[in-house]
Amino acid sequence: MSLLKNVGTIGGLTMVSRLFGFVRDMLLARVLGAGGVADAWQLAFQLPNIFRRLFAEGAFASAFVPLFNRHMKDGDDQTEARRFASEILAILLPILVFFGAIMMIAMPWILYAFASEDLQADQQNYELAVMMGRIAFPYLLFMSLATLTAAVLNSLSRFAAAAAAPILLNICLISALTWGAMQADSEVTRQSTGLLLAIAVTTSGLLQLLWLTYWMRRSGFRIPFKRPRITPDVKQLGVLIVPAVFGAGVYQISRFIDLFFLSSLPEGSITFLAMADRWNQLPLGIIGIALGTAILPALSRFIASEDADGAFRLQSNAVELAMLLTIPSAVALFVTGSAFTQVFFVGGAFTVEDALITGTVVSGLVIGLPAYVLVKVLTPNFFARKDTRTPVYTAAVSLIVTISLNLFLIFSLGLGVLSLAIAGSIGAWCNVALLYAILARKGYFKLTGSVVSRMFRIMIAALMMGAVLYYLMPCADPYFTGSALERAASILSIVLAGALTFAIAAFALRVLDRETIGRLMRRQA
Known part of the structure; x- marks a missing residue:
């Protein structure tokens, strides 16, 4: 299957999941608002979710897929691949159970380290956060096992089931929030809804694991259970996975650091950042994660067969496609972030002021959107070569820049929660610069003149679109918080104006032509 088709499959289903996520966040804003129970819920949910993205979807998948593909290279014979997956499952399961038990026992102290001063002082909501955290943390166990299953499916070039799985999370959370929206608005309702959300998170993890296991077996692959043993393959995965935590998970590590800094900021800051990150995660998930997931198995096969030209072509196509999709998204969200947060979030316990703060944070986050996606696109080139150390060094530099x-x-400029967004974006660009410089120096990948020219033209087209949106925003602003019809009409006018402007500019600047589309559609492996 071609890169474009693979990304389309993964990205399309991810977009469905993200749309469900927007419905979830709209209900979340209206039922819980910002601060109080909302902050307690965000803190309780962030811990298992960050660990999931950092270790399971980030480090584990990046280290497991190249090794698994090496065992699959002998055609239809899956014996070695089954043995490898079985050995990894036998070690992974007891580690997850032990880690989860420790975290649940230590939850009061762990949350205290990340909680804001306001939440620490609010004993009732703090105890609620601890209870929600304990209920939700088994989600990490289920999702880590689901990630193993998803990695097998992706290596078999069956991307749809794994891409669709997160929809189950949002359906479970929406169900809990719908119950809360139907109750009388009170503190008791918000607290009860928070507990239901925690139960829904863990339930969704189990459902996703069952869903992926079903499709893996439908694909003819089964992972037998074995007694845990430290085999050479397990040792090799362990060697790769530790540095991969930093290399693939810099975005999530920065989110962990954000939690520490958020504890010093006013009440509501954690909610503002979480709501803003939803808009950043939309293109990041649809484009970045889809591209990274799609190219890693193919890159692993190219490199294993010593096809340097194929690996170079795939990497070049991935970078070009990433920039074509993310630069316009970043410019559009930078200019219109507050429009989207007002239209979708204002109502119930979430005020216009809350939405405007969230919109400002969106603008800060999307400065780094292309960089976050490029990290997802460039790091597989190292992982496919079983080099998980180099991304560690680049990630470390990025984190130092971010923290500084x-x-x-x-503390010096007093920019509040916006500081976290801007610092993370600049740190991500530093990471991209280092990753690319190392790839170019080692001869693994270097941008060609035609790709650089096309990227420059994409930027020009996106800036032209941004100028149109900038002048359109004041005209549509009075309708962002109006009736449902006015909100829909105002946001639709902005989306259509932006899309039409970029399309015309891209056509005039020859950003896309038949040759480019044909190259992206060509089968990659």
Whole structure:
């Protein structure tokens, strides 16, 4: 299957999941608002979710897929691949159970380290956060096992089931929030809804594991259970996975650091950042995660067969496609972030002021959107070569830059929660610069003149679109918080104006032509 088709499959289903996520966040804003129970819920949910993205979807998948593909290279014979997956499952399961038990026992102290001063002082909501955290943390166990199953499916070039699985999370959370929206608005309702959300999170993890296991077996692959043993393959995965935590998970590590800094900021800051990150995660998930997931198995096969030209072509196509999709998204959200947060979030316990703060944070986050996606696109080139150390060094530099900027922007300039967004974006660009420089120096990948020219033209087209949106925003602003019809009409006018402007500019600047589309559609492996 071609890169474009693979990304389309993964990205399309991810978009469905993200749309469900927007419905979830709209209900969340109206039922819980910002601060109080909302902050307690965000803190309780962040811990298992960050660990999931950092270790399961980030480090584990990045280290497991190249090794698994090496065992699959002998055609239809899956014996070695089954043995490898079985050995990894036998070690992974007891580690997850032990880690989960420790975290649940230590939850009061762990949450205290990340909680804001307001939440620490609010004993009732703090105890609620601890209870929600304990109920929700088994989600990490189920999702880590689901990630193993998804990695097998992706290696078999069956991307749809794994891409669709997160929809189950949002359906479970929406069900809990719908119950809360139907109750009388009170503190008791918000607390009860928070507990239901925690139950829904863990339930969704189990459902996703069952869903992926079903499709893996439908694909003819089964993972037998074995007694845990430290085999050479397990050792090799362990060697790769530790540095991969930093290399693939810099975005999530920065979210962990954000939790520390958020504890020093006013009440509601954690909610503002979480709501803003939803808009950043939409293109990041649809484009970045889809591209990274799609190219890693193919890159692993190219490199295993010593096809340097194929690997170079795939990497070049991935970078070009990433920039074509993310640069316009970043410019559009930078200019219109507050429009989207007002239209979708204002109502119930979430005020216009809350939405405007969230919109400002969106603008800060999307400065780094292309960089976050490029990290997802460039790191597979290292992982496919079983080099998980190099991304560690680049990630470490990125984190140092991010932390230094946080200290300066928060405590010297007093930019509040916006500081976290800007610092993370600049740190991500530093990571991209280092990753690309190392790839180019080692001869693994270097941008061609035609790709650089096309990227420059994409930027020009996106800036032209941004200028149109900038002048359109004041005209549509009075309708962002109006009736449902006015909100829909105002946001639709902005989306259509932006899309039409970029399309015309891209056509005039020859950003896309028949040759480019044909190259992206060509089968990659």
